[in-house]
Amino acid sequence: MNETEALIHKLRRELEEHNYRYYVLSSPTITDRDFDLLMKELEELEAAHPEYHSPFSPTQRLGSDLRNDFEQVAHRYPMLSLSNTYSEEEVSEFYDRVARSLNDDFEIVAEMKYDGVSISLIYRDGRLLRAVTRGDGSRGDDVTINVRTIRSIPLRLLGDDYPSEFEVRGEILLPIAEFERLNRERELADEAPFANPRNAAAGTLKQQDSHIVAARKLDAFFYAILGEALPCNNHYDNLRKARSWGFKISDATRKCGSIHDVFAYLNHWDVERKALPVGTDGVVLKVNSLAQQSALGATSKSPRWAIAYKFAAERAVTRLKSVSFQVGRSGAVTPVANLEPVLLSGTTIKRASLHNESIIERYDLCIGDMVYIEKGGEIIPKIVGVDTDARPAGGMRRVSFVKHCPKCGSELFRPENEAAHYCPNRWECAPQIIASIEHFASRKAMDIRIGPETAEDLYHRGLVRNVADLYGLSLDDLLRLPRKGDRSAGNLFESIEESKSVPFERLLFALGIKHVGETVAKRVVEAYPSISLLRPATTEELEAVGNIGKHIAQSLVDYFSDERNISIVDRLASYGLRMSAGEGPVAPRSSKLEGLGFVISGTFSKHSRDAYKQMIEQHGGHNLASVSAKTDYILAGENMGPSKLARALSLGIRILNEDEFLSMLTE
Ligand code: IVH
Numbered sequence: 001m002n003e004t005e006a007l008i009h010k011l012r013r014e015l016e017e018h019n020y021r022y023y024v025l026s027s028p029t030i031t032d033r034d035f036d037l038l039m040k041e042l043e044e045l046e047a048a049h050p051e052y053h054s055p056f057s058p059t060q061r062l063g064s065d066l067r068n069d070f071e072q073v074a075h076r077y078p079m080l081s082l083s084n085t086y087s088e089e090e091v092s093e094f095y096d097r098v099a100r101s102l103n104d105d106f107e108i109v110a111e112m113k114y115d116g117v118s119i120s121l122i123y124r125d126g127r128l129l130r131a132v133t134r135g136d137g138s139r140g141d142d143v144t145i146n147v148r149t150i151r152s153i154p155l156r157l158l159g160d161d162y163p164s165e166f167e168v169r170g171e172i173l174l175p176i177a178e179f180e181r182l183n184r185e186r187e188l189a190d191e192a193p194f195a196n197p198r199n200a201a202a203g204t205l206k207q208q209d210s211h212i213v214a215a216r217k218l219d220a221f222f223y224a225i226l227g228e229a230l231p232c233n234n235h236y237d238n239l240r241k242a243r244s245w246g247f248k249i250s251d252a253t254r255k256c257g258s259i260h261d262v263f264a265y266l267n268h269w270d271v272e273r274k275a276l277p278v279g280t281d282g283v284v285l286k287v288n289s290l291a292q293q294s295a296l297g298a299t300s301k302s303p304r305w306a307i308a309y310k311f312a313a314e315r316a317v318t319r320l321k322s323v324s325f326q327v328g329r330s331g332a333v334t335p336v337a338n339l340e341p342v343l344l345s346g347t348t349i350k351r352a353s354l355h356n357e358s359i360i361e362r363y364d365l366c367i368g369d370m371v372y373i374e375k376g377g378e379i380i381p382k383i384v385g386v387d388t389d390a391r392p393a394g395g396m397r398r399v400s401f402v403k404h405c406p407k408c409g410s411e412l413f414r415p416e417n418e419a420a421h422y423c424p425n426r427w428e429c430a431p432q433i434i435a436s437i438e439h440f441a442s443r444k445a446m447d448i449r450i451g452p453e454t455a456e457d458l459y460h461r462g463l464v465r466n467v468a469d470l471y472g473l474s475l476d477d478l479l480r481l482p483r484k485g486d487r488s489a490g491n492l493f494e495s496i497e498e499s500k501s502v503p504f505e506r507l508l509f510a511l512g513i514k515h516v517g518e519t520v521a522k523r524v525v526e527a528y529p530s531i532s533l534l535r536p537a538t539t540e541e542l543e544a545v546g547n548i549g550k551h552i553a554q555s556l557v558d559y560f561s562d563e564r565n566i567s568i569v570d571r572l573a574s575y576g577l578r579m580s581a582g583e584g585p586v587a588p589r590s591s592k593l594e595g596l597g598f599v600i601s602g603t604f605s606k607h608s609r610d611a612y613k614q615m616i617e618q619h620g621g622h623n624l625a626s627v628s629a630k631t632d633y634i635l636a637g638e639n640m641g642p643s644k645l646a647r648a649l650s651l652g653i654r655i656l657n658e659d660e661f662l663s664m665l666t667e
Pocket of ligand 1: 082083113117119
């Protein structure tokens with residue numbers, strides 16, 4: 001081995017050791033900055049010496065340029081699920097059943113049931129060979145490239161007493177704090193927030209781009225090892241061994257010698273789990289001895305030697321003050337419960353969605369009722385019951401669903417087979433029009449800088465009554481809006497101008513046609529690449545081409561058969577918006593940014609984010625989703641994310657403002 005190779009090996013070992021100390025033991029021995037410097041050194045060496053590339057190098061944790069293909073892989077041992085229990089009685093029954101079947105002494109290992117995504121890892125000769133999701137239990141998706149980015153998962157094992165090949169199973173999780181950070185970021189970027197940490201972890205694990213996965217700080221706990229030559233004859237000791245090889249094994253795992261020990265564990269963790277940094281939804285109880293496990297065996301679905309005990313969802317009780325009704329873009333009217341503020345799982349709850357009339361009817365809700373609310377794994381709490389005993393003897397006012405639109409007074413209708421009520425006054429009902437302007441302007445649609453307040457102002461001042469009116473606005477009109485200074489009015493004016501070159505498929509999405517979301521719009525445009533082809537299409541034709549379903553086809557035909565829509569589309573065309581595909585991205589203009597990686601962060605005043613992205617590509621550079629050692633420049637606008645800034649500084653990446661960037665192109 002020459003000197004360079006030896007240095008690469010040394011750096012890899014050191015970095016893995018620091019990863020382990022930081023992410024598994026939570027006791028780092030060097031600063032983040034020193035860690036980043038070591039990493040950069042290794043990256044540079046590896047880049048200069050591709051002959052020493054290794055998929056097990058800690059640099060792989062930053063994400064790989066290889067695309068994930070999520071190939072389906074068969075599990076060697078099926079990934080069973082657990083039968084669930086919800087009460088101490090059911091736990092006792094399980095315990096007695098095991099005792100009867102074994103007719104011998106036994107121990108139970110109690111563990112936390114982590115609420116994430118199950119994963120199976122195969123290690124050969126101490127190296128991570130493959131990571132596969134549970135899938136249908138017999139086959140799952142190969143997500144190795146993404147899993148390599150999870151810092152608490154060892155790429156190479158510690159020690160030397162591991163079997164030459166074995167499988168380890170566990171749960172991949174997004175820590176709660178990281179989930180909240182991610183959702184804040186998504187809200188700022190106008191993206192739908194994840195409903196809960198489990199969904200966020202699952203969505204992240206299926207990302208095509210592993211750099212995004214690397215930026216999201218997933219974690220993993222392991223709860224089983226499987227294989228032919230395991231070191232010990234019981235589950236508990238095998239987990240301890242796995243911990244010594246570098247896996248993160250929960251400190252909350254306990255051996256229980258009696259049912260009383262088991263109950264004590266359940267009661268303790270029902271409360272203490274709330275302080276854990278990751279989500280749990282119960283406890284898993286397992287027979288410790290492997291010989292006893294195989295004697296007990298399994299059904300086709302779950303083992304007989306283990307059960308899950310699920311914690312009751314956290315509930316709170318509070319008073320229903322009133323119910324208000326909101327009108328959405330489609331005209332759907334949603335009831336919202338206004339509650340006396342109450343604390344539930346660490347957040348103060350003031351409102352709960354009632355979805356539609358059926359919940360009001362099911363609980364026979366009255367104003368002033370004491371209602372039970374639950375978080376049920378979702379962020380928006382729901383009403384799950386009413387304390388009818390708490391009702392006073394005298395009559396109370398029942399909640400009734402409004403018959404008329406709370407905003408425009410039109411009579412509501414309820415389509416057959418739908419639970420929702422709608423306001424039919426699409427063309428004159430203010431909240432519907434304002435929401436359609438907001439939708440049209442949103443990032444994924446026309447990317448015009450209009451927030452909810454500006455949309456309201458534009459509507460209430462009579463400046464915009466439909467989306468085509470946006471293009472008739474003068475700079476003077478915008479300057480007269482409240483809260484708009486020269487600069488923000490100028491930005492808005494410019495972003496309206498720039499939106500004229502948004503591709504046709506995004507315009508089609510922006511029109512807000514029922515059922516035509518982003519993906520459907522793309523599909524429709526593939527089959528009908530221009531408005532003149534799409535407009536006369538019949539439902540039969542639409543259904544016949546390219547995967548367009550009955551409801552979508554009908555909705556498109558309805559849209560284009562309304563003269564008022566046609567007039568909007570014609571006006572948009574007259575303002576120069578793109579009405580056909582193929583007027584797509586412009587050919588490269590220069591190679592000034594050849595090979596350079598950019599991350600864009602913050603908000604800009606001269607051009608939109610998308611315009612900057614396009615410029616980067618037109619000049620040979622590429623856009624990166626997150627800051628890593630592969631980033632050459634950060635194009636920073638106002639309010640750049642503090643974590644990005646810190647990371648950029650620690651990696652010594654150059655930060656450019658708009659002017660500096662633009663002068664790179666003109667130099
Ligand atoms: S043991 C054959 N232990 O819960 C037994 N599972 O329905 C296999 N889970 O998808 C599971 N924490 O991913 C086991 N400590 C734990 C667990 C755990 C979470 C998940 C697991 C599986 C589901 C079982």
